[in-house]
Amino acid sequence: MAAEGKGVVLLGAWASPFVIKVKIALSEKGVDFEDREEDLNNKSDLLLKMNPVHKLIPVLIHDGRPICESPIIVEYIDEAWSQGPTLLPSDPHERARSRFWADFADKKVIHSIRSAWFGTAEAQVTGKKELAEWMKLLESEIGEKAYFGGERFGHLDLSLVPYYWWFLALKKTLDLGSASELHLPKLEGWLKRCLLRGSVSAVLRDEDKLCELILQIRKKRLPAN
Amino acid sequence: MAAEGKGVVLLGAWASPFVIKVKIALSEKGVDFEDREEDLNNKSDLLLKMNPVHKLIPVLIHDGRPICESPIIVEYIDEAWSQGPTLLPSDPHERARSRFWADFADKKVIHSIRSAWFGTAEAQVTGKKELAEWMKLLESEIGEKAYFGGERFGHLDLSLVPYYWWFLALKKTLDLGSASELHLPKLEGWLKRCLLRGSVSAVLRDEDKLCELILQIRKKRLPAN
Structure with missing residues (x-):
């Protein structure tokens, strides 16, 4: 085994x-x-x-x-594994920055996704507002860079891309309020670049399946809807 | 500035x-x-x-x-800072283990401390039970080792010692139920070794002040008590 x-x-x-x-x-x-x-x-x-x-x-x-x-x-x-590219940057401050935003997504973004998705009516409103705020923050954090760490795909890109994928699927599936109307050209360009990599496209291919899952779980958690 | x-x-x-x-x-x-x-x-x-x-x-x-x-x-x-000892171990599996237990304390132990300290009546009972469980887990994790990483004080020791200090102060201040009666000789020995270090003793000196703070905040958060 x-x-x-x-x-x-x-x-x-x-x-x-x-x-x-x-x-x-x-x-x-x-x-x-x-x-x-x-x-x-x-x-x-x-x-x-x-x-x-x-x-x-x-x-x-x-x-x-x-x-x-x-x-x-x-x-x-x-x-x-020493093979392949180094995922984290080598500079201590850049490493801390990469860990900070990855941790931000694991704490703040996931929390807001859950609230917007199947929270109480009040939590849904807050979750959607927060999601809009987090996406604007990330749009400003990537700025003019090709990837979150600069010129090269790395730790922070792989840590954030699943959340952005979830955000897009939620936007397609639910009414996210102001978050639905956000214009995020930097993140859009970044996602396109990420999807050129086999490592990313292989795991982000089933958007329809994710949308179905989102609706299915929402129905189960919010039977009144 | x-x-x-x-x-x-x-x-x-x-x-x-x-x-x-x-x-x-x-x-x-x-x-x-x-x-x-x-x-x-x-x-x-x-x-x-x-x-x-x-x-x-x-x-x-x-x-x-x-x-x-x-x-x-x-x-x-x-x-x-390259000066001074390296805090994290060098072996990747040991690094992951050190990060895991540090993260465990930051998530699980702090949550149970807060519940036992000023949660609802029900949360207090659960928090105290969990605290007993976590302390037993840590007692077994250090086992026969001098420090959590082995022979040398490091990342996991400094990550856990503030929580053990808090546990002792809570035990002195509140009735922690079964957690109050725990026999934790390995953790006791470890704390003594940690306190021989100036880095630790300098920040863990005000136990009476911590006990006062615990009572003061509990009184504020649980006005009915």
Whole structure:
């Protein structure tokens, strides 16, 4: 069994931004891995054994040893495999900046996505407003740069692109209020550049499937709608 | 003004575990810094300017540039100053393990501390039970090692020691139920070893002041008690 022995196994769920980040990082590094889709309503014994503290995906199992929490997994991939490009920048201040915005997405953006998607009526309003604010912030953060780190695709791009993909799918599916009308030319250009990479296009291909999932879960969580 | 020019300024609050971590890291590296205590009920313009996204302490300002979020600041300190010991281990798996447990404390332990401290009656019960569980987990994680990383004080020790200090102060101040009766000889021995270091003893000296603060905030948050 690969998960207990040699090799790389990823326990994940295809639509999770946390998992998508890890898949892009593995692909950028050229690491072959076994992709195991978890049923989040019925988590596998392997997941519960490998991540007993959080019981969450993603978990990367490398030669039988688990690594948990997506930002930690992404840095692990960068450090454990010297092959392929270096994902994090080398300058300490740039590294801190990259980690800051990746963490911002994992905390603030995901929180606002959940609120806008299936929060209480009040939380939905706030979530949509916040989403608009976060997207404007990211538009200003990338500015004139080709990628978030400058000239080269890297850590911060792979950390943010799943969230921008989710934002676009939410916009297509729900009424996001002012967030729907945002003009974000820098982020649009950046996404196009990211999608030229096999590592990104391979995991962001099922936009229709994501839109379906968004509607399906919203219906389940908000039965009155 | 140092915050706008050359030098190192830390915006913090003395009792915050997030701030304590950063102070120990700076001290271990031998970095001189200006310690600015923030009034969290009336945050300074400098804090709001330097951390406009989260508006939270700690913020490290190095030569006029802000670094936010304590785990990111600690790694920045380790990377930006080559002087002094290296805080994170060099092995990728050990680095991931160190980051995992530091993150565990920042998420799980702080959440249970807040619940036990001033949550609803129900949340207090859960928080106390969780705190007992987390402390037992950490007791087992250090096991027979002198420090969390092995023979040498490092990243995970400085990331966990403020939380253990908080746990002891809560235990002294409130009835923590089963958590009060825990026998944690490994953590006790570890704390003694940590306190031999000037970097740790300098910031963990005011236990009575912390106990007072705990009672004071509890009284304010739980006026019915």
